[in-house]
Amino acid sequence: MGFIKDFKAFLLKGDIINLATAVIIAGAFGAIVKSFTNDILMPPIGLALGGVDFTELKYVLQEAQPEAIVNGETVAAVEAVTINYGNFIQLVLNFIIIGFFIFMVLKAYEKTKKKEEAKPAAPPAPTAQEKLLMEIRDTLKAKQ
Known part of the structure; x- marks a missing residue:
């Protein structure tokens, strides 16, 4: 029973919650930047280079x-x-x-x-x- 209690305490620590939040936000941020790069930035650059x-x-x-x-x-x-x-x-x-x-x-x-x-x-x-x-x-x- 001590192991489960320790594991629960570990999961509910503020550091773990902050880390999980950061990972989720980083994933969303990465998707935004990927879309910005692929959908907004690269088409004009490719067009300027001859439609590449x-x-x-x-x-x-x-x-x-x-x-x-x-x-x-x-x-x-x-x-x-x-x-x-x-x-x-x-x-x-x-x-x-x-x-x-x-x-x-x-x-x-x-x-x-x-x-x-x-x-x-x-x-x-x-x-x-x-x-x-x-x-x-x-x-x-x-x-x-």
Whole structure:
């Protein structure tokens, strides 16, 4: 019974909840950045480069072999062997864009954090001794 209790306590720790939240948000953020890159950023870049779709760029090492009939039997086709450097370029661009977005979010976070730190803290509440001295001062002023 101790193991289950320890496991439950582990799962309900704040750190685990924060980590799970971060992973979920990161997944959603990644999907947004991927859509931004693929649907908004890359089409104009591809158009500027002559209608190139980066994911389709590749270097063919061996051409595809169509189905053939050898000795009366059909031999399966052999797919082309390619180096898909366009997909690599696309993923590198995605990485740079994600890094840039994260950098901008962290910069904004740090800026707000600095503003919070720069705000003067509220003055501390007067101590009992200070309250007594203020009462004495007010009483003396009232007598004058």
